[in-house]
Amino acid sequence: MKISDLLGTCLRNLTRRKLRTILTVIGVVVGTCFIVLPISLGIAISVNNQKMLEQWGDLTLIEINNYGNTETPLDDAAIDSIRAIPGVEVVTPIMQMQVQGEVKMFAGRKNRYQWYAWNVVGMSAEALEKLGYTTSEGRMLTPDDVGSKKIRVMFGDRTAYDFEDTKKRWPNNMVDYWSVGEGEELPDPFFDPLETELTYQLSPARENGKPVTFQLEVVGIFKGDYRRGYETVYGAVMDIEDLKRIQQEYEKANNIKKDKTANKGYETAKVKCVSMDHVAEVEEAIHALGFVNTYSMEQERQNMQESARQIQLILGFIGGVVMIASAVSIMNTMYTAVIERTKEIGIMKVLGCELFHIRAIFLIEAGLIGFIGGVVGDVISFVGSYILNLVGSTIQDGGAMVEGYTTQMSIIPPWLAVTGIAFATLVGLVSGVYPAHRAVQVSALEAIRTE
Amino acid sequence: MDIRTPPREAIISVQNLSKIYKVGSERVVALDNINLDIYTGQVLCIVGTSGSGKSTLLNQLAGLEKPTHGRVLIGGRNISAFTEDQLAKFRQRYIGFVFQSYNLMPAMTALENVQLPLMFRGVPKRARIKAAKKALKEVGLADRMHHKPSQMSGGQQQRVGIARAFVATPKIVFADEPTGNLDTRTTIEVMRMMVRLSRENNQTLVIVTHDQEIAAYADRIVTIRDGVLIEDKPNQSLADRPEDEQALLEQALSSEHKAEP
Ligand SMILES: Nc1ncnc2c1ncn2[C@@H]1O[C@H](COP(=O)(O)OP(=O)(O)OP(=O)(O)O)[C@@H](O)[C@H]1O
């Protein structure tokens, strides 16, 4: 028999017993829905968890805190060996300017505008983009900017507003940008940082010391993002080499002797992994290098994933039970069909139908019931998923929502739809094995027997 | 001594064939040491009273059942030793079957029923529809091709059955009481048709019947009693004697007429 003839025969048999076929298919449809929908809920839960974690911070980021570790310094050599760990995309030490006296930045004629520059951070320029820093104006600091005479820096998007006008009195000495309503345009700061030359002044701690000054040039302004760091809002970032140079000149000018026993390394570093899946391994490797004090979202993520998985498992189990029920129903239907068609099977055998084809006919019929049930079950699951999301979103609209962030209650990715159909078909086929076996055993003599 | 002079190569050779059924503790000897050679092109009738073992013998010949002792050779091959699968392929290629109760597939049209043996052989649709149409025309059912069995008379159904048995031009056609459910007139039609078709392609036809009038269509008549072959005699087929057949038909018609008061 040709495949097309086999299929044709099966379809004919199924349509011949329409009602029974439909009832059996309904069983599979319910089973498929009970598997696909719960899994879709589970997927939605883990996707939502992920989104939530992403709002808290970068899921691929590991922060190393080496403060107080006297055994293993987090120095440039250590940074290099971290960089060599597979799965690490980029690593940068983080350094704050350490000055005993006041640190200020000035702008404008006669240094009219001034800012207490307490948040100047040094990190490697090449890491900025990879760490997810973005600019709102100007351009990103690059390794090419390192070592220029005028030191090049990035500003946070509110840093310029933090400058005060020394010629005016409170409250007119600051640009009021905080009382601006939502959607309204921000007023301009006193000066455009991208166009203005700045002076960076580090005052000595002691009375008789000399202040050190540097000229600064702002190459770009970050898009403010608290998750990346406070410096992207109120602060300034320069390359770590420039920062170290400033620090050294300051120490030389003020005759500050370095404490030889102090830890020579950096206090903190940020490590960005290639993907979320590498975080656990990389973090472990960093621990192995002697830096045990690390922080990432991985643990939270895993905990959340685990609970999502458990919910999915319980719901999927219910689906499995329903599927067993529909498997039994398919088996019953097919077994009844074998008994009903005993004479037909006998006739087919006498007319020369091969055993293989008789088996195939019953298997395919059972498989088709599963397949059709799977397809219809998928369609109904999609409709159900849509309704759930609709209901879910109206409930959420009532409450407070994070802007631009709608949570879905049910997500059916393509692989789930395909798995649903494949599983239903498999259940059908497996249920058909025994009935098909019985069909093969029917004797050709059944054709001759008269009732 | 045969009327027709067939080649001496037996297409079917039955050797020491016995079939014993066990029913509870009882043994029913349905066939008792049968020996029989059937030659290509012969129309053979197996006759005997009810329960004598005719059907049992036919089922053995067609390989539907295994013998208790002895063997059946077809074309020199011992089909008694075949597996179910080999038998299926063997029947597919060499054997046609006409049933007493027609045994058409109830959900299929005449045309689809006739296609079945060709479909099992894997013949492409176009070719087998053509062959099935031709076969239906030969049995005079050109206008009933798309009728289902329930929409046809018994005689028409049996003609579909004959078309189905002959459509794949098998070497041998078996028929168990093919006219058992038909009236005399239709019986004559059906018998003529089968004999004519088998003659056309030099096919061997083995018919089981308890009716002497039907046996008259055979070239050779074998009689069985209590599972034992008691007589084997040649015969001049009624199909080759049109005048006698006409007389028979008239007699049948007049008796039918009388029965109708
Ligand atoms: N499956 C079986 N089990 C037990 N006994 C059987 C079986 N088949 C046939 N027999 C017995 O074998 C004997 C021959 O039966 P068979 O059907 O061959 O007779 P028959 O000549 O075809 O009769 P009829 O003309 O009534 O069809 C009978 O006594 C019958 O009871």
Ligand SMILES: [Mg+2]
């Ligand atoms: Mg019989």
